[in-house]
Amino acid sequence: AGEYRCNLWVNDQNYQASGEQAVEFEDGVDASLEFSLQQRTATITVYVKTTDDNQLVKDASNARVNAHSTDSGWTDQRLEDGKAELRVAPGTYRVGMWFEGQSDYIFGWSNEKEVTVKDGESAQRTLSVNRVSGRLTATLKDTDGKAVKNAWVGCGNWPELQDNPRGDFDSGRVIENGAQSGADGIAVVGLVEGHEYECWVGVN
Numbered sequence: 001a002g003e004y005r006c007n008l009w010v011n012d013q014n015y016q017a018s019g020e021q022a023v024e025f026e027d028g029v030d031a032s033l034e035f036s037l038q039q040r041t042a043t044i045t046v047y048v049k050t051t052d053d054n055q056l057v058k059d060a061s062n063a064r065v066n067a068h069s070t071d072s073g074w075t076d077q078r079l080e081d082g083k084a085e086l087r088v089a090p091g092t093y094r095v096g097m098w099f100e101g102q103s104d105y106i107f108g109w110s111n112e113k114e115v116t117v118k119d120g121e122s123a124q125r126t127l128s129v130n131r132v133s134g135r136l137t138a139t140l141k142d143t144d145g146k147a148v149k150n151a152w153v154g155c156g157n158w159p160e161l162q163d164n165p166r167g168d169f170d171s172g173r174v175i176e177n178g179a180q181s182g183a184d185g186i187a188v189v190g191l192v193e194g195h196e197y198e199c200w201v202g203v204n
Helices: none
Strands: 002-006 015-017 021-025 037-040 042-050 061-070 073-079 083-088 091-099 115-116 120-133 134-139 150-157 176-180 186-191 200-203
Touching: 015 073, 015 083, 042 061, 042 091, 042 115, 061 083, 073 083, 073 115, 083 091, 115 120, 134 150, 134 200
Parallel strands: 042 120
Antiparallel strands: 002 021, 015 037, 042 083, 061 073, 061 091, 091 115, 134 186, 150 176, 150 200, 176 186
8 A cells, every 4th residue: 555656668769658657556456557658759869978078988888878757758778989869759858877787987866957858859968977986895784793785875975065055066066876785795886086975875
């Protein structure tokens, strides 16, 4: 029982599912959701460059770029030669990215970009990533000394940004990253040297 927010991903080059749907389940009562299909008639071209030297990131084959919207749905593509072309239905999206597994680059949710496209339109956005120059190794154990696996260790340079107004990311460099602990309880988080970080642990 409880309230859930559900999304439908469609593996189709021409159509995507409509956006997020909310549903409340009651014990023993079936519920249904209806998603519509929307034609992908617009294009968002996304370039990914490094923060330090503004160079295209061409060596991150494990990177995926996405455009997501609670109203218009979701689409994603693999980054190739520093660029990804996203075919989307008309709407307003947040454009972001993530890395599958460990990476030499960091992208934080605070660096997502908003874009609106209409039917037949094309738009461009550039995302910035930080190059990893150091790694934090965290060893997680419970009170009995046993390794804690599948926990999440997250770090951000929040102490450096604490005097900035909420939402003001232009006056400071936002660096945030995380990693999941393995069977040995160890998580390795890629970071940028020379910054002050605050880290936390989340356990399911």
